[in-house]
Amino acid sequence: MTSAFRFTPLFIAFTATMPLMAQADEQAKAEGFIEGSSLNLHFRNAYFNRNNLNTGVRDNREWGQGFVARFESGYTPGTVGFGLDAHAMLGLKLDGGGGHAGTSILPSHFKNEDELGAAPHSFSTAGAAVKLKAFDTELKAGDLFLTNPVIAGGETRMLPQTFRGVSLTNTSVDGLLLEGGQVSFTKPYNQSGHRRIDTYYGALQDNRDSDHLSWAGASWSGTENITTNLYAAELKDIWNQYYVDFDYTYVVNDLVSLNPGVHFYHTQDTGQALLGDIDNNTFSLHFTVNAGYHSITAAYQRVNGDTPFDYINLGDSVYLDNSRMYSDFNAPNERSWKLQYDYDFAGLGIPGLSSSLSYSRGEADLTKADQNRTYYDYYNPAGKHATHWERDLDVKYVFQEGNLKDLSVLLRYASHRANQAYASEQDNDEIRLIVDYPLNVF
Template identity: 65%
Template sequence: MKNSLTFTPLFLAIAATIAPLAHAADASPADGFVEGSSLKLNARNYYMNRDRRDIHTDDSKEWGQGFIGTFESGYTQGTVGFGLDAHAMLGLKLDGGGGTDGSSILPYGSGNGKAPGSFSTAGGTLKMRAFDTELKAGDLFLNNPVIAGGMTRMLPQTFRGVSLVNHSLDGWMFEGGQASFTKLYNQSGHRRIGTSYGALPTNADSQHMNWAGMSFSGIDGLTSNLYASELKDVWNQYYYDLDYTYVVNEMISLNPGLHYYHTQDTGQSLLGDIDNNTYSLHFTVNAGHHSVTAAYQRVNGNTPFDYIAQGDSVYLDNSQQYSDFNGPNERSWKLKYAYDFGGLGLPGLSTAVSYISGKTDLTKVDPQSRGYSAWYSADGKDAKHWERDIDVKYVVQGGKAKDLALRLQWAVNRGSNGYSAVDRDVDEYRMIVDYPINVF
């Protein structure tokens, strides 16, 4: 496989649009390549158990120990500064479930169904900074609404490509880039970029992904993002959000918000026809250490809302621990309660409980669809499912173990006959321990 980057007209337009903004600000002094460098380590212990209740098979159980080391240099002195970032990751199997692996903590086993005892990866990034613009090329940790590396497993997902970020205007951030390959969170090597729910033809993963976007936070309490992306020969995807926090008094604040995606097939349409509009609305009331959130989410289209494989680029209110509630034509609502035990003299301890219910019509899905035919269900006229989540987290506040975090998660998902073909009846348990260390 040839790891080359293709500079398409869209990407060149991104660079041409953002780069001139660098001249709007004075150069800021660099800390120096060595003086501005840092090295961080994170030891992550991860246990995950998926009890597939509807197919009466062995639980999918995996337990692993991950180590993630990230080095970030400063920039050399001068108007144009240069730097280098590097990372290394190691995953160790503590228990693969005796052949029942598959919960995505460890690589999928071959032949005997058992995951390997270990897997590892490493990567580097060259970077350049001029004025308020930063250019990176190499292995990237990305996090935006249209391309975000998955961070919810033992090791994080990375992308191989280039990115450009500019902060010249107060309250604004502009960015763009192109990625051609990804390292999945339970794999060592790189592969072409695929999708989470669509079945791309064999050996026909998309060649690359382009994106451009801007973020605004120049008004107290208000944030907004606007992004556009192209997954070559698959889709063009557009995103917008608006989030506002209104402070009533020292104890109470109100937080309404909107997330919206539009996805349209493009080029060779490797996943077939796509015309999908998905949005979610939320309203949160924060009162002291309590918060209550109500959310509504709607998928308009005969294909599911889809996003990059294993990624976290699903900025929707009803994306939960197990299900994204993103089925074709799906309508879902959520009620969530969260509490910070600092109010009881236990700082660092927090919990959240959520209930989500969704309903959809799967008979409208094209059973001959090139990418989403698995979602079709003849008895899915009124397909339903629900999920209940409980999340408890504790972060050590001081001492030698400061910032060590323990997180316990439990999700229960149940679906009707029409929905069970795509979302299983599952009880899922996770236990995650993170121990971050700042070496320097």
């Protein structure tokens, strides 16, 4: 790390509220560094085929095999326990030459400024994090796997994304997770090396990355049928971002339940404002009816602001209902809705087989969008009635028993179309086939 961890006011305020309710002698009962350790392997075979219909690039396709090994130790006995987490990743190209590269599961290699060449035959990385545990508080420093609404590593490609920095979690209260941390570098899912933190749209600009991202948050699941999250993050010299959600499940009877929920983000520029003025409120609402093996969801999403809803580049920190396989429906001042139907084929005697079918549609007045076209390319003087839609189909099967138990096969299809006023997103058809095989060694 080239920059030392700083205890920002946000992080200090968070750690000061952490309860230490456990007794020291309970920590002395730790399983032990070796006795509490585990080694898990994850094999992922991924095939992506993307047709960008209005750019003339009709056959982007890549196929690869990923290998991830993750070792997690237990803790040494004592009031303060010490441990180590380590991982290694390898990605192999099975197909992706001959001008077909560029789906994002393999590293990008440019022959020249305009022409994308074939990806390398392999790429790899390895990392580790030291960890300390006292009472119910755990501190990790090094390479981290993170998943929360303001910083979530991308998990949808062949290999996962990691971050380099420090994280702190506390679980003293049953049902309550408190966490915070700071990271300065990320290892993207399709690269071997690390780079500084940037945003999805800010990646279009040179020298607009951030020195670090700090976050703190609380996640509550201690009340039956209710979950809620509250998070805050500072991406230095770019934004402060705040998130809250609430999800409730009302059980009508043994077969029927109702599930309303809301997600809300507020993003405001801060410090040097490297990406310009940002004042964005984005929310989504959903209502799901579960009836036996069937599920129907209706969702509404709204972006209030003249900039798009932005998030950490290459990550999955878009906890919004209308974030789909191709589009996030997050343009400036965009309104969108979604209908989704899910079915569990256990109802037909095929446990492990499930499907999801959805249709999403969005509309925005892009004439009101901020004209900062170096940051993003949404402004369109003719875009008063910019519309687009997306259809998504997922079919997944997880083997239930035998030698292939827990192996899963996921087939995903998306079709996206936009009118000319919505020129920033392409007409696109995409197919993904992902085979996952997790294996616990010990």
